[in-house]
Amino acid sequence: MSELLDVIVIGAGPAGYPAAIRAAQNKLKVACIDEWKNTDGSYAFGGTCLNAGCIPSKALLESSELYQRAKEEFAAHGIKLGSIGFDVAQMQKRRASIVKTMTGGITALFKSNGVTGIQGHGRLLPGNEVRVTAPDGTETSLRAKEVILASGSTPVRLGVVPHDGKLIVDSWNALEFDAVPRRLGVIGAGVIGLELGSVWRRLGSEVTMLEAMPDLLPMADQTIVKEAQRHFKKLGLDIKLGAKVLRAAVKGSGVEVAYADGAGEHTLEVDKLVVAVGRRPFTQDLLAEGTGVELDARGFIEVDEHCRTTAAHVWAIGDAVRGPMLAHKGKEEGIMVADLIAGRYGEVNYKVIPSVIYTAPEIAWVGQTEEQVKASGRPYKVGAFPFAASGRARAMEMAQGMAKVIAAKDDDEVLGVHVIGPMAGELIAEAVLAMEYSASTEDIQRTIHAHPTLSEAIHEAALSADKRAIDAINR
Ligand SMILES: Cc1cc2nc3c(=O)[nH]c(=O)nc-3n(C[C@H](O)[C@H](O)[C@H](O)COP(=O)(O)OP(=O)(O)OC[C@H]3O[C@@H](n4cnc5c(N)ncnc54)[C@H](O)[C@@H]3O)c2cc1C
Numbered sequence: 001m002s003e004l005l006d007v008i009v010i011g012a013g014p015a016g017y018p019a020a021i022r023a024a025q026n027k028l029k030v031a032c033i034d035e036w037k038n039t040d041g042s043y044a045f046g047g048t049c050l051n052a053g054c055i056p057s058k059a060l061l062e063s064s065e066l067y068q069r070a071k072e073e074f075a076a077h078g079i080k081l082g083s084i085g086f087d088v089a090q091m092q093k094r095r096a097s098i099v100k101t102m103t104g105g106i107t108a109l110f111k112s113n114g115v116t117g118i119q120g121h122g123r124l125l126p127g128n129e130v131r132v133t134a135p136d137g138t139e140t141s142l143r144a145k146e147v148i149l150a151s152g153s154t155p156v157r158l159g160v161v162p163h164d165g166k167l168i169v170d171s172w173n174a175l176e177f178d179a180v181p182r183r184l185g186v187i188g189a190g191v192i193g194l195e196l197g198s199v200w201r202r203l204g205s206e207v208t209m210l211e212a213m214p215d216l217l218p219m220a221d222q223t224i225v226k227e228a229q230r231h232f233k234k235l236g237l238d239i240k241l242g243a244k245v246l247r248a249a250v251k252g253s254g255v256e257v258a259y260a261d262g263a264g265e266h267t268l269e270v271d272k273l274v275v276a277v278g279r280r281p282f283t284q285d286l287l288a289e290g291t292g293v294e295l296d297a298r299g300f301i302e303v304d305e306h307c308r309t310t311a312a313h314v315w316a317i318g319d320a321v322r323g324p325m326l327a328h329k330g331k332e333e334g335i336m337v338a339d340l341i342a343g344r345y346g347e348v349n350y351k352v353i354p355s356v357i358y359t360a361p362e363i364a365w366v367g368q369t370e371e372q373v374k375a376s377g378r379p380y381k382v383g384a385f386p387f388a389a390s391g392r393a394r395a396m397e398m399a400q401g402m403a404k405v406i407a408a409k410d411d412d413e414v415l416g417v418h419v420i421g422p423m424a425g426e427l428i429a430e431a432v433l434a435m436e437y438s439a440s441t442e443d444i445q446r447t448i449h450a451h452p453t454l455s456e457a458i459h460e461a462a463l464s465a466d467k468r469a470i471d472a473i474n475r
Pocket of ligand 1: 012318
């Protein structure tokens with residue numbers, strides 16, 4: 001058996017690799033094992049997020065949005081272009097090159113921090129031994145004082161929709177299409193479905209989205225969702241709510257989907273079908289008998305608020321454990337665990353985790369929705385500011401959406417901030433910081449925001465909570 005390490009991390013996604021780096025920064029001897037294999041056969045660190053999620057989706061969202069803006073907004077700026085076209089192969093080349101740069105960056109970060117990165121499958125055995133199977137099948141054993149499980153998640157599949165990897169696919173395949181499908185079906189109008197639907201719709205697909213739930217984005221503030229629905233409709237996303245898929249099958253060169261809604265049973269014919277109905281924790285072949293690590297009823301690794309599993313000296317983080325399946329949530333858990341292992345302070349504030357949907361306009365929020373605050377019974381006040389009144393948004397030709405601040409009536413504490421509009425994902429950082437420090441709307445009101453910036457919308461929304469907005473009518 002090999003030497004005893006301080007920490008072994010299984011999984012080098014956005015939860016695992018920061019855990020490994022922070023543990024190394026804490027002067028611990030660390031190895032991080034990952035088995036990710038790309039469609040071209042190459043191995044890479046970075047997990048779902050860098051290889052098949054956050055980063056490639058944002059690359060394509062950016063390319064397709066620029067194309068859309070060039071078509072629809074440049075004329076208003078007085079910019080004249082000849083005919084506008086696009087090249088999917090070049091978009092995909094750019095996407096792949098960004099992914100390669102970012103995943104290569106993790107290899108470099110491991111090296112500079114002294115983390116031993118290992119490509120291969122890791123399986124936890126009793127006694128904190130980890131059996132590593134290399135891509136060529138060679139087996140070795142490692143042992144560590146502490147083990148961090150960061151095995152992530154995988155797309156949920158529907159039994160009635162058999163994937164063939166070509167016409168019926170998951171989100172990963174849908175990021176690697178080499179041509180624009182004329183008719184695209186998307187099962188699931190959640191965050192991933194909406195982002196993928198937006199990419200291909202902007203490039204010309206007729207997109208039909210089938211969502212089983214009666215409401216769109218039930219976890220988001222409903223004022224914001226109503227506004228979003230207008231924009232999705234304008235883009236041409238045909239979102240069918242309350243539409244339960246009964247079955248789907250490849251038929252000739254396309255796919256036939258049967259679904260039912262309140263009006264009965266329907267058939268939809270598309271050229272490609274993407275299944276984006278959520279993700280489930282991935283723990284396949286991760287745990288040998290007798291480790292003492294338990295899973296909950298939904299397959300998540302059971303952990304406490306500090307990510308300790310039911311086995312001593314074994315921790316679990318990221319998508320494999322409870323909580324929102326978001327890269328930044330996993331990253332903070334990884335950092336917390338690596339600090340706790342080193343005897344330092346570590347905590348994740350689960351109440352203040354931002355969510356972003358990278359549609360156009362973007363949607364972002366932190367804290368409670370108005371519906372949640374109302375249900376809590378705590379008296380509250382709401383301030384809102386439309387980007388139509390923002391000079392910067394006007395100058396950008398992106399004067400759509402609003403910022404909304406919800407605060408407690410008694411002590412003025414900010415309870416939630418919701419933004420739909422240009423760069424909402426960037427703007428929400430201010431609200432996250434404010435809520436992390438338990439700020440009041442008065443704190444935001446008294447904070448100077450540069451003019452003209454989009455961030456003034458948050459400032460004005462905070463003022464509007466007390467009917468003191470300057471640049472908009474107070475209601
Ligand atoms: C299309 C799409 C878009 C997304 N966009 C965003 C976004 O914009 N923002 C955001 O916050 N989140 C986004 N997400 C979610 C985000 O990707 C996940 O929340 C994040 O990747 C979870 O990180 P993780 O490290 O827990 O798991 P993962 O990223 O899934 O990484 C786990 C890693 O562990 C490896 N592994 C698993 N088991 C073993 C084993 N036994 N041995 C060795 N290696 C193993 C896997 O190969 C993988 O590399 C998106 C997801 C998708 C699919």
